[in-house]
Amino acid sequence: MSGPADRDGVREVARSAARAFAEAGDLAALEEARVRFLGRKGEITALLRSIGELPLEERPAFGETINDLKSEIEGLFESRRSALGANGAEEDHFSGDATLPGRRATAGGTHVLRRVVSEMKAIFFGMGYSLAEGPDVELDYYNFEALNFPVDHPSRDLQDTFYVNRDILLRTQTSPVQVRYMERHRPPIRIIVPGRVYRNETPDPSHAAEFLQMEGLYVDRNVSLADLRNDIAFFARSFFGADAKVRFRPHFFPFTEPSAEVDMSCFSCGGSGCAICGRTGWIEIMGAGMVHPHVFRYAGYDPDAYTGFAFGIGIERTAMLKYGIDDIRRLLGNDLRFLGQFWSEAAPEVAR
Amino acid sequence: MKASLNWLKRYVDVAEHPDTLAHDLTMFGLNVESIESLAPSYSGVVFGTVLECGKHPGADRLSLCSVDAGRGRPLSIVCGAPNVRAGQRVAVAVEGAVLAGGLRIKRSKIRGQLSEGMICSSTELGVGEDGGGILVLDFDDSPGASLDGRLGQTDYVLDIEITPNRPDLLSHLGIAREIAALYRRELRPPALAPLDGGAEFRLEIESGADCPRYTAAFVDGVAVGPSPVWMQKLLRAVGQSPINNVVDVTNFVLLELGQPIHAFDRDALAGDAIVVRRARKGERIVTLDGVERELDPSILVIADAEHAVAVAGVMGGRDAEVRPETKRLVIESAMFEPRLVRKARRQLFLDTEASYRFEREADIGVMAAAAARVCGLIAEMKAGVPDARTAEYVHDRGALESRTVALRVAQTNRVMGTQLAADDIAALLDRLSLPSRTGPDALAVSVPTFRRDLVEEVDLIEETARVYGYDNIGRDETIRCGTFSIPSPEDRRSELVAGHLVARGFAEAITSSFMDPASPGKMRWDDADERSRCVRIANPLTEAQSAMRTSLVPGLLDVLRRNTPAEAEEIRIFEIGKVFIPAPGGAGLPREDLRCTAILSRQADPLQWMQPQRECDFFDAKGEVETLFERFGLCGSVSVSETSGASGRGVRWFRGGKPFAEAFVVARPVLEAFDVEGPVYCFDILVDELPAGAQWPVMSPVSPYPAVKRDLCIVVDDRVRFYDIREAIAGEAHFLDSLRVFDYYRGGHLGEGKRSFTFRLSFRSPDGTLDGMAVDREVQRILAALHREFGAVLRTE
Numbered sequence A: 001m002s003g004p005a006d007r008d009g010v011r012e013v014a015r016s017a018a019r020a021f022a023e024a025g026d027l028a029a030l031e032e033a034r035v036r037f038l039g040r041k042g043e044i045t046a047l048l049r050s051i052g053e054l055p056l057e058e059r060p061a062f063g064e065t066i067n068d069l070k071s072e073i074e075g076l077f078e079s080r081r082s083a084l085g086a087n088g089a090e091e092d093h094f095s096g097d098a099t100l101p102g103r104r105a106t107a108g109g110t111h112v113l114r115r116v117v118s119e120m121k122a123i124f125f126g127m128g129y130s131l132a133e134g135p136d137v138e139l140d141y142y143n144f145e146a147l148n149f150p151v152d153h154p155s156r157d158l159q160d161t162f163y164v165n166r167d168i169l170l171r172t173q174t175s176p177v178q179v180r181y182m183e184r185h186r187p188p189i190r191i192i193v194p195g196r197v198y199r200n201e202t203p204d205p206s207h208a209a210e211f212l213q214m215e216g217l218y219v220d221r222n223v224s225l226a227d228l229r230n231d232i233a234f235f236a237r238s239f240f241g242a243d244a245k246v247r248f249r250p251h252f253f254p255f256t257e258p259s260a261e262v263d264m265s266c267f268s269c270g271g272s273g274c275a276i277c278g279r280t281g282w283i284e285i286m287g288a289g290m291v292h293p294h295v296f297r298y299a300g301y302d303p304d305a306y307t308g309f310a311f312g313i314g315i316e317r318t319a320m321l322k323y324g325i326d327d328i329r330r331l332l333g334n335d336l337r338f339l340g341q342f343w344s345e346a347a348p349e350v351a352r
Numbered sequence B: 001m002k003a004s005l006n007w008l009k010r011y012v013d014v015a016e017h018p019d020t021l022a023h024d025l026t027m028f029g030l031n032v033e034s035i036e037s038l039a040p041s042y043s044g045v046v047f048g049t050v051l052e053c054g055k056h057p058g059a060d061r062l063s064l065c066s067v068d069a070g071r072g073r074p075l076s077i078v079c080g081a082p083n084v085r086a087g088q089r090v091a092v093a094v095e096g097a098v099l100a101g102g103l104r105i106k107r108s109k110i111r112g113q114l115s116e117g118m119i120c121s122s123t124e125l126g127v128g129e130d131g132g133g134i135l136v137l138d139f140d141d142s143p144g145a146s147l148d149g150r151l152g153q154t155d156y157v158l159d160i161e162i163t164p165n166r167p168d169l170l171s172h173l174g175i176a177r178e179i180a181a182l183y184r185r186e187l188r189p190p191a192l193a194p195l196d197g198g199a200e201f202r203l204e205i206e207s208g209a210d211c212p213r214y215t216a217a218f219v220d221g222v223a224v225g226p227s228p229v230w231m232q233k234l235l236r237a238v239g240q241s242p243i244n245n246v247v248d249v250t251n252f253v254l255l256e257l258g259q260p261i262h263a264f265d266r267d268a269l270a271g272d273a274i275v276v277r278r279a280r281k282g283e284r285i286v287t288l289d290g291v292e293r294e295l296d297p298s299i300l301v302i303a304d305a306e307h308a309v310a311v312a313g314v315m316g317g318r319d320a321e322v323r324p325e326t327k328r329l330v331i332e333s334a335m336f337e338p339r340l341v342r343k344a345r346r347q348l349f350l351d352t353e354a355s356y357r358f359e360r361e362a363d364i365g366v367m368a369a370a371a372a373r374v375c376g377l378i379a380e381m382k383a384g385v386p387d388a389r390t391a392e393y394v395h396d397r398g399a400l401e402s403r404t405v406a407l408r409v410a411q412t413n414r415v416m417g418t419q420l421a422a423d424d425i426a427a428l429l430d431r432l433s434l435p436s437r438t439g440p441d442a443l444a445v446s447v448p449t450f451r452r453d454l455v456e457e458v459d460l461i462e463e464t465a466r467v468y469g470y471d472n473i474g475r476d477e478t479i480r481c482g483t484f485s486i487p488s489p490e491d492r493r494s495e496l497v498a499g500h501l502v503a504r505g506f507a508e509a510i511t512s513s514f515m516d517p518a519s520p521g522k523m524r525w526d527d528a529d530e531r532s533r534c535v536r537i538a539n540p541l542t543e544a545q546s547a548m549r550t551s552l553v554p555g556l557l558d559v560l561r562r563n564t565p566a567e568a569e570e571i572r573i574f575e576i577g578k579v580f581i582p583a584p585g586g587a588g589l590p591r592e593d594l595r596c597t598a599i600l601s602r603q604a605d606p607l608q609w610m611q612p613q614r615e616c617d618f619f620d621a622k623g624e625v626e627t628l629f630e631r632f633g634l635c636g637s638v639s640v641s642e643t644s645g646a647s648g649r650g651v652r653w654f655r656g657g658k659p660f661a662e663a664f665v666v667a668r669p670v671l672e673a674f675d676v677e678g679p680v681y682c683f684d685i686l687v688d689e690l691p692a693g694a695q696w697p698v699m700s701p702v703s704p705y706p707a708v709k710r711d712l713c714i715v716v717d718d719r720v721r722f723y724d725i726r727e728a729i730a731g732e733a734h735f736l737d738s739l740r741v742f743d744y745y746r747g748g749h750l751g752e753g754k755r756s757f758t759f760r761l762s763f764r765s766p767d768g769t770l771d772g773m774a775v776d777r778e779v780q781r782i783l784a785a786l787h788r789e790f791g792a793v794l795r796t797e
């Protein structure tokens, strides 16, 4: 048997209705398709009319089939109509082109120096150091006298100082916080002190009149030079990478003894010598030493009961080493194109 | 301190390459900053033999020589030196050679005769001075052998950083002593037997505190002339110009022993006397540099019976200066109080080698020996006949003895983190010429006078650690951790603010703590504004950096002017930093506030295809502050008021009656003063005032019932403020969950002097779903209240 009245014919109508609805791009086209299938002269009506060609006993079953078909097609129509949306056009989530750029917010970022300080803080926090702070405008007493720089002693010439008056100056180092903190706390003390310091020097590519320093201080019973070396070595590896090595060169600071300058193996050549490290394979990164007994006495600690170490890291210098920055003055220049280079979490890929 | 390697080798053997020596000294605490090679700089010079030497046919004073320079055939060379002879072994600069002055040798014709090179003098090779003739070599070699680098004495000069605690290292002997310790070699100090005192001479020291020791030695029959070549060479190597034998020997001993020496013309000393005293008020002296200087009693001088002849420890005077005709000398080898020398040096702006050393404290033990050393050298170079006796003053003879300093073994190990035995420590110190007697628990270390930095135990611990080697300590690399830490909320506050603003598209700047003292005027802050007075720097780098900032705004406006390219679109810059507010009355330390300040300018968002770009406005700035406050849980405790200061109009937020934040549009005259294009919007928050951590949010129940929303559009007079209406609604309404204003309109069809607000009010009850009718009645009540208070009416389209 063939013709519209057979079941295969019914499935064919359902398929072509689905196709027609899907192809309808707007409500008008959809309405046209609806009329074609569900209208008074549509295909469903035609199928119902063809019922008369069937033997009497098949007619009820066929009628039921057609009714099912009709509600199926009505369902298809409804879902398509709602898909076409209120304004009748197909909902386009992409304005026709999903490759257009997405909606962007203005990009911002932290200053590279904050980034360096934050990384350092995270490392030292992990080692049990807490944060402490002190004033930038400081008493001569804390900046020099209590740190064992005698009045009228050549050791004061080591640091060119900005003075407000005879007793007040701009701190030349973060070390005054050592005595300030010890005056108010009992051991064990393990602190870092990030902050700005000032030197009366004409700026050049490696010197600035104001720069950031991070002081470290650890005081307890039996803290030793060995502990200092190990903390600094751990810091260097954490901050600069697992291959970083440190060496300690004897030096002089009035407020520590023994004192050392700390060099790190050159990140650029790994120690074989290059232009960055002055062919030595090493780069100076900080000053350090064991807290001088005089400083303990100024702070009211018994130097026979406690020992301790202190260190001071130049933040700008460290940033310059880590990020390959050639001139310290750029760090205070606030050129947004310069600063923007350090906003991403990893080295940016080169755009094609 | 510049140290000549050849000079050092007079006192200690050094076989190491200068680079190795520099490295080893640096690791020993003597930081070698540079090494300079003083090798003669000629090249292309070879050994030659003069085969024949005849007259130049065209010039009487020239010779025409035939020279074997290993070239297969003899070279023909024209020579102008009077001392050239056949058979001499000479240095020949052949074609292509370059001499010390940079002269390149070519074949040339001299008075018609071909000359294929040059027979060199010492001067031409840069290896010494000559008497106007060629250098005749005193050794043999095969003709043609290169002489490059072989003539003249090669020397290296190490520039060593000497820290203020080690004045003993401001001398070649001191550095040699370190090298001897470093390499465990023998030190060969020069013969330093002091002369006997008791000379007939009037030596008066006014104060033993000012001048603890003075040795005067005497020389007769002085013949001022050049010093020997070896001495000149060493002095030149370290940058000293030779002057004459007397002056050179004083400089030599200064650089050899570290003891400044001064020589007076004895016949120029009135009354044949040396008096060490304070200068008289208004006393004058012409120093060796030819400058007349006025003195005062804070300055120590050397005087004769009448007037000052030197500023003690700083510089001699012209009156008693050694001259070519000088016949008799007084040699001064003395010690002066370091602070006095420092004071005089600073007051007179006179930095000298002598003052540098006296300021760091002279070695009280060396004066007589140094005077003897000068006399010995003068005798050796036949520059005069030294007297066998000196005049000597010593304030405290005990100070000439070695000190004994106790060193506990346990304390040494405690500080170093080592397990050394007493004998180990003694052996380490012995290398530094520090002998000791060892007991079971402690050492008694004998410290000679030249180590004036070693005063107490910790000084010896440092020396022990230094010789032991810092890098031999703590090799196990274990971290000792007896403390734990977690950053406090206060510590994290500025990080939170920075992180928030960065996420909001702000770029962080870090500007100078200095401020131009003209900035408060440019900002138009009035006298009542605490930002108008600042901490001033007494010795600033420049006038524009002579004040401490009282606000971050001027710095940020400067960033905007100098560093933002014209094409930059969205400008959102912030800084978190300290400002410095002078203490009341100006005495004491200033208050240091941590502020967060931001500026916004130009576009509010990036240029994009889906929406028109918008210029930023005041409400962008204000909204950022409100968003930040919400982040810190601030709303109820904050009040806000409009401000109209001269630097800009906007709003100010208060907490507990204290202003702590503001947002404003920067006034046009301010922008002009800072040469910035506007408009610029700004906000400024006192970070210390943001709540941190003391209280954290506690859960409150969330209503499960739906909110009922009503829009309310009212018209009021144009002077009625949103803030007041909001307060009124909040005071009146029950179950008000939120209030937002989503339309605002002024004038136009409302008519002049009117404005309208459209609010979306959201009502919600914790106890059940609100009845729509009840909510409508609530809105009516609100409206009635607004009508009563502000004359508000419903807007009807």
Ligand SMILES: [Zn+2]
Pocket: A266, A267, A268, A269, A270, A271, A272, A273, A274, A275, A276, A277, A278, A279, A281, A282
């Ligand atoms: Zn390198």
